[in-house]
Structure formats: C-alpha cells, structure tokens
Amino acid sequence: MSFDALYNPYSSQRMTTFAKNGMVATSQPLAAQAGLDILKKGGNAVDAAIATAACLTVVEPTSNGIGGDAFALVWTKGKLHGLNASGPSPQSISIDALKEKGIDEIPKHGWTPVTVPGAPSAWVALSERFGKLSFKEVLEPAIEYAANGYPISPTLGKFWKAAADHFKKVLTDDEFKHWFDTFAPEGKAPEVGEVWRSEGHAATLREIAETNAESFYRGKIADEIDAFSKKYDGFLSKEDLAAYQPEWVDPIGVEYRGHKVWEIPPNGQGIIALMALNLLKDSEYMSKEEVYTYHKQIEAIKLAFTDGLKYVTESKSMTTRAEDLLSDSYAEERRKLIGENAIDPTPGTPPKGGTVYLATADSEGNMVSFIQSNYMGFGSGLVVPGTGIALQNRGHNFSMDPDHDNRLEGGKKTYHTIIPGFLTKGDQPVGPFGVMGGFMQPQGHLQVIMNTLDFRLNPQAALDAPRWQWMEGRKVLVEPNFPNHIAQALARKGHQIQVALDGGPFGRGQIIWRDPETGVLSGGTESRTDGSVAAW
16 A cells, blocks of 8 residues: 555645654654654664653643653554553542542642653653663753753744743742742743753753653652642652552554554543544545535534543543443444534443644654643643652543542542544554644544545645634634635534634644555644654
8 A cells, every 4th residue: 555545645745744764743843853863873763752752841841741641652563552651640639638628629730630740651661661772862862952951932932921921820829939930930931032941850851861760750859749749738649659650551443444543542532533433434525625524523523522521531430441432333323413413412321341742653663652741731830849840730630520430539540631643554554643732632633534534635734734623512613724614604504613813722733654565754743833843
C-alpha cells in the first residue's frame, strides 16, 4: 500500500513534510529539534520522544510540566505497546474528607485537586524498556534550555500572559507565591522574544536524570513535595509518591475503513473517539463539505461523550466494560438515535459483560505517540519551591457524587482527558496521531481520522481543516473559517452553532504516517500554534 492508496497526496502538498531517516512533530520547534538531535546521535524514536517530552516541560510550561501525567503508544518490532503514566489521587483524600473541610465541589487550584505526577515515571519506563541511549543523555537538551534559557515564541507568549493575568486575580494565597516566583519573576509573564530560564527546573531535571526519577518518587524531591504539601494541609504525601508505578497496558481499538484506530484504555477518554467511529462506520461519506457529514459526526460524538462522562474512570471502578461500550450491538442501538435533527443526548445502557502532544519515528520502524499535561494550562497553580515543578490538578475531574463511577476515592485514577492515538493497517503501522486540548481531544481524533481515511487528506491538510467542537446539549463551536453555508444548514437541523471569534478551544495536533513500501515518512504539524516538524 502506497501513500496514494491512503490519501490524496496533492492536498496541501507544499506544507506536508517528507523524510526518510527520522521525524519529530510537536508544538514547539525547539523541542522538535531536540528530539531530532537525539535521533542523529543514534537514538531511536523512543529516545527522541523522551527528549522532546522533557524539553516541552521547559519550552511550553503553559501546557505541561514535570508535575503532570503522560500516556504513550509505542510501535516497535511489529507490536503496539501502551503506557498509562497517570497518577492516582492521594490515599488520604475522600468525599467525606473534603466535606469535613467545607468543600462541596473539587476546585481547580490549590492542593485539593493535586494527584500523583506520572510524567517522570513515563520517561524512565520508556527509556528502560525501549531506549538505546542513556536516560541522562536524552534529558540533556531539556536541562540545557532550562539552565541557559530560550526566547519565548508567539503562541506560547500569548497563553503565558493570559495565565499570569488570570492567576494574579485568583491565586492570592501564600501557597501560590512560588508560581509567580518561577513563571512571573518580574511581576509579569515573559514577553514574546524575551529569554526565559529556570535554574530550579534545570536542577530538578538533572536530579531526575541522575537518579532515573527515584529522587522524584522516593528521595530528595519527594521529600520537598511532601514538605510543601504538609505546610498547606495538602493530601498528597511522600508515601503516595513512593507507592506509584506506571502501568503497561494493552491498547484498545476499532476497525474503521480497512484500518484499525488505537487508543489507551480507560481511565483515558480515547474510548470516546472509538465509540464515535463505531457509530459512523456504517455510512459512506461522499464529500467532507456537506451538512450530512458534519451532522452525523456531531451527533455521534455527543452520544459517545455522554456515555464516556457517565462510565469512564479507572478501569477497575467502571460498572461497564470497555469492550461492551465498543461492541457492535451497542453501537447499533445508539446509532438509531441519530436522525435528521440535533438531539439532546442522554447516556445509554450498554450490555453487561493546556496538554502537549508529540509524535516520533525513526529509520528502524519504531514510532511513538506521546502526550503529557498538567491540565488547564499550568495546572493547580502550585510550584514546589525552588524546583520548577508545577503540580497538576487532575483531581478536578473527579465527581463528588458517591454513586458516580468516577467518584472521588483515595488512591484512584480519575477520568483523564489526554489521549495518544495510533493507526495501523493489517499488521503494519501507519503511524501516530494526536490532537491535544482537554475535552476536544476525542473530537479532534475523530475529525483527523475521518479527514485521513474518508476524505483522503494528507497529514497537513487533515490538521489544517476547519474544526468544530461539541460543547453540551445542542451547542457546537466552530472556527471562524468553518464554511458558513454548512454552519447555517446545521443550525436549521437544530444545532446551536457559535463561531469562536477568539480562536477557540479546537486543540493542537500532530501526525506522522509511514509508507510501508518505501519507509518514507509524511508529517503534519499544528498551524494553530508554534508547531514544527523536524526531519532528516
């Protein structure tokens, strides 16, 4: 199978990047180049992914950090492997414990929503199982940028300023001062083009590199996190950190258009993209730009999302199995709800039985789909003093309803928004793909896959195409360049269409496909941010 059999090679051909020896696609040029440098030093796609991910904690702190979570899909030696490096809630937290403190709703900021960070463990696990170079070597570029600084890029500067302005208004307690010391040391966010550095961040990365992250979970850094938590009556403890290990998991997938689309199983929301594709695979779409296509996409994603928000959590706490949600019989029942007009979705009854994304590939056939995040930009607003570690706020997604599958419990992993994707055909890899951005992610996966397989767009065109996002009920946001006649036709079907004039939350994606006959790589990067494909 050649590229031509997969998609139209002439759509946006000038913008698609082709290469033979290796490729790294991500949202920051400096991080992409760091990954490429690792490939040129003899590292493989896994080494490049780790280097890029570590760099992104430095060069895009508005979206991720050392104190966040990560997931990965790795293709190597003819097999796809899944890694879930999301951390659980502290053992001591519970719905009752929060209510005793007068907390009825889990906040976005502060210690309450902080869960165990999984990202450093992901880097180590990937390096130990599949890497070629030493762990210290692949972290060197990130340490270099943290210690010596780098100039702020345009989109990064925009989001950094927005976060700083917002945090000045809402993070007024003493526990948040370290965020401002680290990320707004002169009382403001760094300007576009200004050089920013963080020696604390560099020192932490050095210690993670030298100890294979043992210090982070069971050593000096863990003690610093524990002391900071205790000072402000947080739930997270060094015992929670010490008990943590990432999990190797079996990816889940569905057949679609002669290919198989793969995601990480719950607690991630990748299953939502798969459920939606299951609802859509019975139809043939003659054209991308027709109201029928968009209407069915929107109706499918809202049905899948409604089920996901009810049932998805840590797999052992789910009352419904993933395979039941993905069954053909359940898809057939839910598909009957898609009619000529927009509906207000409700969950079904299945049968019983700010984020960064990167993609890498090398000349040996290895390919990696990797994603990590602090959630909601900078996360909890907490930075461990002197370390550059911005702690995530994933606990915000837990439910305070004791009867909900995703209810808050100690030592539990919550419903997770970040999802890497992967595409195969038969026993061959096509490649990694992803669209970051909170609850946009499964919707982005759906649109990118259909752009590729139904409408034969090349990677860059598949990413550049105008996007939509279902929000709730019948409300759908569309980008300013979304076709107006389609928007009007959708409105006539009952969809409440709103144009996001400020750019909107439409995610940021990356794609790398491999031609199985020639080994040539074809990559696309996000035009909605400072995206870059580094290749050789």
